[in-house]
C-alpha cells in the first residue's frame with residue numbers, strides 16, 4: 014500500500030532475494046503498442062490542423078527537452094512535407110511491419126483506429142470504405158501473424174469537423190459529441206468486432222485533459238487555469254468511456270464472444286523533490302490522486318470526485334465499466350511545492366542536482382523501474398482487477414540503445430515482482446514497435462524497438478532492444494544470463 018504521504022525513494026529498482034529465472038505464465042501476452050496519428054498517413058483531424066499551423070508560423074521550439082512550448086512542435090520544420098504527411102510510412106508497409114513484429118515473436122499488437130479516417134466529414138453517416146479497407150489490412154496482417162489485436166478507440170485525435178463550434182462548444186464538449194462517438198464505435202464494432210478480444214476505449218484521458226486544456230501543449234491549446242475548470246470535460250470522457258464499454262460488451266454478447274474492455278491510464282511515480290519537505294510531500298500525494306486515481310476510482314464507483322475539492326457527481330451507467338486496468342508507465346516525476354506562485358507546484362522530470370542517478374531519457378524523463386512495481390501493486394489493491402501494461406518504454410535514439418535495453422529488463426523484473434505480490438498482470442505492450450511522431454516533441458524523440466530512418470526513405474532497422482525483447486518473449490521472462498548481463502544480480 015502506498016503511504017499516506019509519499020517520500021522520495023533513493024533506489025531506482027527493487028531488491029529481490031529470489032534467484033532467477035523470473036518467468037511469466039504461458040498465456041501472458043507480449044506485444045507492442047502504437048497509435049494511428051503517430052504512425053499513419055495524416056487524416057483531417059485536430060492534430061493535422063495544428064501541424065499545419067505550426068509550419069505556417071514556424072513554431073518549432075521547446076522550453077527544455079521533454080518540455081514542449083505551447084503552440085509549438087519541436088523541430089518540425091526539419092522534416093519534409095512528405096515525412097510530415099506519411100509519418101512512418103506505415104500505410105505502405107502495414108504487411109511488412111506486422112510480419113516483422115510476428116517474426117520477432119510478438120503475440121499481440123495494440124493500435125488505434127482513427128476516427129477521422131472512418132468519418133472524414135459529418136456528412137458520412139456510414140464509415141468511409143477506404144478507411145475500412147485500411148484497417149482490414151491491419152486485421153488481416155495480424156491474423157496472418159497470429160497476433161492478438163488490442164484496439165484503442167480514442168488515442169488523442171478527433172476529426173477536424175468536430176472542432177467546429179456547436180452551441181458555443183467544440184470537440185468532446187459539443188452537445189452532439191457522444192452522438193458522433195457512438196456512430197464511430199458502432200461502425201468499428203460492426204466491421205471489426207469479431208476480431209477485437211481486448212478493447213481500450215480511451216488512451217490516457219488525463220493526459221488529454223491536462224495537455225490540451227490546462228498546459229496547452231496539445232490541441233485545443235487551452236490553459237483554463239484551476240483544475241476544476243476541466244471537470245465538465247472529464248465527465249464527458251467518462252460518459253464516452255461508459256458508452257463505448259456497453260456497446261462493445263453488447264456486440265460481443267451478440268456474437269457469443271468474450272471481450273475485455275478497459276481504458277489506458279497514464280501513470281508516473283510522483284515523489285517529493287525534497288523528501289523531508291511537508292509541502293512537497295502533500296503536493297505529490299494530491300497530484301498522484303488527481304492525475305492517476307480519481308478517474309480510475311470514478312470508473313470503478315460510478316461517481317466522479319476530484320481530490321482536493323468537494324466535487325462529487327454520479328455518472329449514469331459508469332460504475333464497474335472496466336474488465337481490466339490498463340496501465341501506461343513512464344517513470345518518476347518530482348514535485349516541488351511553490352506556495353507563492355500559481356499553480357503552487359512545479360513538476361521536474363529529473364532531479365537537476367543529481368541527473369545521472371535518474372538516468373534521464375532523451376526527453377529528460379527520470380527512469381524509475383521501482384515505481385512501476387509500486388503502481389501495479391497499488392492498482393491491484395484498489396481494484397482487484399486483471400492488469401494489462403498497455404505502454405512502457407523510453408526515448409533512446411541511439412542505434413545501440415543501451416538505456417532502452419536496461420530499462421526493458423528492469424521493468425520486466427519489477428512487473429514480475431508485482432505479480433509475486435499479488436498483482437494480476439496479464440500482458441505487457443512495449444511503447445513502441447517503431448520510432449514515430451511524438452506529439453509536441455515531433456519526430457525527435459525515438460521510442461521504437463525498430464529505428465525508422467527518416468533521411469533514408471523510412472528504412473527500418475531493428476535496434477538491439479528488439480532482439481532482447483524477442484529473447485524475453487521466447488523465454489517467457491528473464492533467465493539468469495539476461496539478469497546477469499543487465500546487472501540485476503549485483504544488488
Ligand code: BGC
Nearest residue numbers: 048216217220279404444451
Ligand atoms: C502516449 C503515447 C506517447 C507515449 C510516449 C503516452 O503518453 O499514449 O502516445 O507517444 O506516451 O510519450
